[in-house]
Amino acid sequence: MTQVASIVLTFEKQTNDWQQDKIIQIVGEVIYIYLAENDEYALRQIQMAARSIEKLGIEHAKLTGSHWQPESQWAFALGFTCVGKLCNLEFTGTSEEINRLNDKLAVFAWARDLTNHTPAQLPPQQLAQAAIDYIQAQAPAYISSTLICGDELAEQGWMGIHNVGKGSINPPCLLELDFNPTQDKEAPVKACLVGKGITFDSGGYSIKSSAGMFDMKADMGGAAVVAGALALAIRQGLQQRVKLILCCAENLISNNAYKLSDIITYKNGVTCEVANTDAEGRIVLADGLLLASQSQPEMVIDAATLTGAAVMATGGDYTALFALDQKLAKQAQLTAESVNEPLWQLPLAPWHQTKCPSVFADTANSRTQKGGGAGGASNAAGFLSRFVDNNGQGWLHFDLAAAYNGSANEMWAAGATGLGIATIAELIR
Structure with a gap:
């Protein structure tokens, strides 16, 4: 798997053979996270998906596509980030949204790293x-x-x-x-x-x-x-x-x-x-x-x-x-x-x-x-x-x-x- 991956949030399955119980699919260099619309536990599902993606050996995640909201991006960040890559994430959205998410990620990374000392x-x-x-x-x-x-x-x-x-x-x-x-x-x-x-x-x-x-x-x-x-x-x-x-x-x-x-x-x-x-x-x-x-x-x-x-x-x-x-x-x-x-x-x-x-x-x-x-x-x-x-x-x-x-x-x-x-x-x- 590539060291840098584009992550797309979608409400439509990308291929006909998408397994019923899976929310992640890799198509070329893109990883899709599929969610059913109005999922009550969507943020939890996204965080769990991010954990699975990180374990694929992805070093850096780039969130792309029109369905990402600040809340869903942050849920992904919490699941994906870990020791050694607490800031290896690129957000999407307006410049104001990206700045706020980057500020939050930087502070969390500092506090988490301090606790891990x-x-x-x-x-x-x-x-x-x-x-x-x-x-x-x-x-x-x-x-x-x-x-x-x-x-x-x-x-x-x-x-x-x-x-x-x-x-x-x-x-x-x-x-x-x-x-x-x-x-x-x-x-x-x-x-x-x-x-x-x-x-x-x-x-x-x-x-x-x-x-x-x-x-x-x-x-x-x-x-x-x-x-x-x-x-x-x-x-x-x-x-x-x-x-x-x-x-x-x-x-x-x-x-x-x-x-x-x-x-x-x-x-x-x-x-x-x-x-x-x-x-x-x-x-x-x-x-x-x-x-x-x-x-x-x-x-x-x-x-x-x-x-x-x-x-x-x-x-x-x-x-x-x-x-x-x-x-x-x-x-x-x-x-x-x-x-x-x-x-x-x-x-x-x-x-x-x-x-x-x-x-x-x-x-x-x-x-x-x-x-x-x-x-x-x-x-x-x-x-x-x-x-x-x-x-x-x-x-x-x-x-x-x-x-x-x-x-x-x-x-x-x-x-x-x-x-x-x-x-x-x-x-x-």
């Missing part, structure tokens, strides 16, 4: 710096940042990130990046985006199995998603002030690592007993949410590869959404639908804060049961809700159950997906 390539400070460098390149005049690292975290009271990361030779860090196109230091903050940046997760003393640890380079997927969302929104014309907060650490075992039954005291006075060192994501995000609240933003969105329970609930096909603000949750669902990113709301109520009790502290970070016990994803969200203002109004929590695939499937190549970037970018834009 090995732990040796991307320790915590390098993750934070990569986000600074990439977003700074989008709007050099409007970006400022503060990076707090190592023992400075403890000195300034950011005890969650400090405790999780102190067992590694690579120091943990907390990034606050300010995109302020108004250039007015007193301008209100529209949104704060908070990302979990665990660059490798061994589980700590609650150690994972070898199989469970293998893909944990991707445990910083939340940081990549929110950084990518801000970059994409800037490219699409964001005019409001938005802050990016990344909570970066390696969760390792050493003589200095945090331990089960340790108690962490947060800046807002909440005390937390460590019941599971492998439930570290919520421990670092708590600091990020507290920092976000200091800016009194209209909206706080956090994103994290937080719980296996969310993967079990959604099958890894949807991002799990949690919110106490139901009006905002509905807005998020409609936004996700508009950009064709699967999103599913799971239960969260104020009383989920009590689901991880401790005799010795205000709360534990989990339960001493496999997976945190029943309702583990909701309980994690309940823990996080202790660290947001206004009883959770204006806050959304994205548990990124579909952020990464350890192996290829019918929809995705192996590696990071970038799902969540488009939804969050649209919410803040």
Whole structure:
């Protein structure tokens, strides 16, 4: 097969011998994707077809013909792109449509590639710096940042990130990046985006199995998603002030690592007993949410590869959404639908804060049961809700159950997906 192929979307079978159950046919140097008109799952079919086409050894795809729409082209892009060819695609349409699709593809490629980096390539400070460098390149005049690292975290009271990361030779860090196109230091903050940046997760003393640890380079997927969302929104014309907060650490075992039954005291006075060192994501995000609240933003969105329970609930096909603000949750669902990113709301109520009790502290970070016990994803969200203002109004929590695939499937190549970037970018834009 040729290294470069023209891909045509069609509603008519091209030859009489087109097999009934096939949606792809190769005619000369052209590959046709056949769809029945008004197919309810057309975008899914296109993404699956793109996966099949990529596996033919096609290096570069050129979308041609009159039936391609921006949504169908993006579905093809998600299926076709993979490690080594995250941008090997030529779109079609108006110049405006092509520019928007190219912007989106470039940001997704950056975020996916970042997530696919090995732990040796991307320790915590390098993750934070990569986000600074990439977003700074989008709007050099409007970006400022503060990076707090190592023992400075403890000195300034950011005890969650400090405790999780102190067992590694690579120091943990907390990034606050300010995109302020108004250039007015007193301008209100529209949104704060908070990302979990665990660059490798061994589980700590609650150690994972070898199989469970293998893909944990991707445990910083939340940081990549929110950084990518801000970059994409800037490219699409964001005019409001938005802050990016990344909570970066390696969760390792050493003589200095945090331990089960340790108690962490947060800046807002909440005390937390460590019941599971492998439930570290919520421990670092708590600091990020507290920092976000200091800016009194209209909206706080956090994103994290937080719980296996969310993967079990959604099958890894949807991002799990949690919110106490139901009006905002509905807005998020409609936004996700508009950009064709699967999103599913799971239960969260104020009383989920009590689901991880401790005799010795205000709360534990989990339960001493496999997976945190029943309702583990909701309980994690309940823990996080202790660290947001206004009883959770204006806050959304994205548990990124579909952020990464350890192996290829019918929809995705192996590696990071970038799902969540488009939804969050649209919410803040």
